[in-house]
Amino acid sequence: MLDGHVLVDAHVHVPLLDTLAPAWVDWARQFGRPGILEEIWRPDGSPDPAALDRHMADEGVDVALLFCEYSPKATGYQRFDDLLPLVEHNPRRFRPVANVNPHLHHPIARELTRQLDLGAAALKIHPVHGGFRADDAMMYPAYAVLVERGVPLVVHSGTSTFPGSTNSYADPVYLDAVVRDFPDLQVVLAHGGRGWWYDAAAFLAVSRPNVWIELSGLPPRRLPEYYARFDLARLSRKFIYGTDWPGVPGQAANARAIAALDIPEDVVPLVLGGNALRVYSGLDPAV
Template sequence: MLDGRLLIDAHLHPARLSTLKPAWKRWAEQYGAPGWRSAFDDDGVIVPAAFDELLEAEGVDRAILLCEYSPKATGIQPVEDLLPIVKHNPDRFAFLGNVNPHLHYPVAAEVHRQVDLGAVGLKLHPVHGGFSAADPMLYPAYQACVERDVPVVVHCGTSTFPGSMNSMAAPELLDPVLRDFPDLTLVLAHGGRGWWYDQAAFLALMHDNVWIELSGLPPSRLPDYYQRFDLRRLARKFIFATDWPGVPGVARNARAVAALGLDDDTLGLVLGGNAMLVYFSRTA
């Protein structure tokens, strides 16, 4: 708990450092809070107990961990690397699966495999993976997520990592997916960061099953990013997330959200309630 509220961080990257490109490490050093390396051992591998203690100190009740298969941009961070962390404290840790249609075939089989490992959702990274979220190659993955009743998180924001394809980040690319899979829950990671805040907000307000995830967004800037919308209304579709380790602090970000002046009910949804609904309602 943080200041008496449930706190769920829905976007963390506890990756094995040896699997990552140099740009990822520079990003973590530039934007991360001092001491983020304390969760890793000398070989650059997360120490589950140390990571658990770090998040406990930040007031995090539950944390959703991400893997990634993006060899051109960040590297391959296999889902299996997350399993020891989750095993250490399954009450705090959960994880998202990840597929790249250039690497996984058939994609539906890989989705089912990762959900069977315990994934509470699927992350797609079109920008780092070099594909469109509307590519028909991904339709079997979407169908698998509908069948397994798990959400899909799609990176919808610019990336500065070499090899990124920022044209693939536009939320509007998800319009045919929403048309063809009306029962699919979609989460827009990074909330349209860069040029697409309006697109992300419009989709979230138009569709009950679309959410905006705040990873990588300074909370104090949210009123500016979504200035064309009623922030109090839009915030009811927000899911708190940080993009750890590239964040000045989880508790610091959460308190910055609290400082936006949202009503108590809405703030509770942003910091934990919406994530509980999207990721954990089927296992509750």
């Protein structure tokens, strides 16, 4: 726990370093805490489960959702199965998140089902890196599986500077049809419309009960600026805490900065953990 609150970091990357594009390592060194790669990753590029567990405990993180990404054009080929040793080390703290790319996985529903059967708490898709739109018909079989299994969809919804990215695919407008066609699907907007689409992301979140804004990659002190056209007290009820770790100086510091914003006192525990426990599949903070 952190300051009496359950803390769920809903956006964490712990790949094998040799599966990455060089730009990813540069990003982690630029935005992360100095020395964090050497602290958590072994010389062979594999993450040390015990070191990762200690780090999360020190930062007050009760549950961390671990991402993978099949985007060889942009960030690399980060395999879902490589997350499983980390989850096995502490299955209560660590949960994997599935990822599929319609250009690589066919039939897509079969691969998603495989990852869900291995314990995935959500499906994260990465249109901006993977080279597809969220409303592409190729994705609809995957969304049907999510609804059947009661598992949420996380969508990268923000600009990316990685080489090979197609930023236009991050536009939240492409989710309008998805939310229409799958009204029972919980949809989480990772990065909250970062760059060009804060208003669009916020509008979807306040107008649709099943749409959420996940705060990874957004400096907490700038949230009132990013969402200036919306009532922050109301909008914050749809926030889910996430960091984009290791590309963040500190998880506890970010969480405390969010708690210090001008949002209702009863909303703070929802942002830091309560909303994630409601949305994601089978989380157990055990506090």
